[in-house]
Amino acid sequence: MSPPALPSTDLTGSNSAAQAQADARRIYVTGSRPDLRVPMREISLQPTRGFDDRLTSNAAVRVYDTSGPWGDPAFHQDPTRGLPPVRQAWIRERNDVEAYAGRALKPIDDGYLSATHAQLAAQQAGFPVSGLRSPKFSPAGRCAPGPAPSHSWPMPGAA
Secondary structure, eight states, X not given: OOOOOOOOOOTTSTTHHHHHHHTEEEEEEEOSSTTOEEEEEEEOOOOEEOTTSOEEOOOOEEEEOTXXXXXXXXXXXOGGGOOOOTXXXXXXXXXXXXXXXXXXXXXXXXXXXXXXXXXXXHHHHTSOOSOOXXXXXXXXXXXXXXXXXXXXXXXXXOO
16 A cells, blocks of 8 residues: 655645645634634645545644735725724723824834935835824823833823
């Protein structure tokens, strides 16, 4: 009896990539809240052939899907619209942060050396590359969840 054939090792992706997608599907697992959906890939496994030549089925394996919203066929796939603000409702419910106008954006905030570089990048991208959402802060006496800062920043409006 010969061992089962191994999958193709074709590195061009002509067969292996298509087979990998066919054997996996995107699912969502409910997180710590009903509106929190954690993306997972459920990978179907081939049956295992035993020494007695009998096949034993294997349960599917779930792994975390790191592709973000781009891996979701229902996602709009339009980079000009940005990512959905999925945490916005949770942040508002905590009632421990407030939005503020913030300072004017500078090219260096987005990694550009000058306004000319930022404008060129925006033209090449075909859409504005920054400034879509307002910043937030925790008012005095409140502490937003997260790691404690090792420094103290002045809050807007603080004297």
